[in-house]
Amino acid sequence: MSLSIIPLWIGWPQVVLIAVVVLLLFGGKKIPELMKGLGSGLKEFKDASKENDSTSKAKEKE
Known part of the structure; x- marks a missing residue:
């Protein structure tokens, strides 16, 4: 499985969304x-x- 299939870009909108979800939970x-x-x-x-x-x-010195 190639890693290029899964995009790993996290931008500001994703960070804000994660912060809102954490705050709600x-x-x-x-x-x-x-x-x-x-x-x-x-x-x-x-x-x-x-x-x-x-x-x-x-231990190395001993």
């Missing part, structure tokens, strides 16, 4: 909570990857 009060959860998840992921890098470097 979750409501204005729920979106900040979702973003806070997403931000904390990304922070934990970055911390874990940094921790993994430091342990692998320590």
Whole structure:
């Protein structure tokens, strides 16, 4: 299957449409909570990857 069959262009109208759908599904009060959860998840992921890098470097030195 070729990727040229599926157009992957996302313009401003599509972004606005997605934002409106998300706002309708979750409501204005729920979106900040979702973003806070997403931000904390990304922070934990970055911390874990940094921790993994430091342990692998320590093993290389041994």
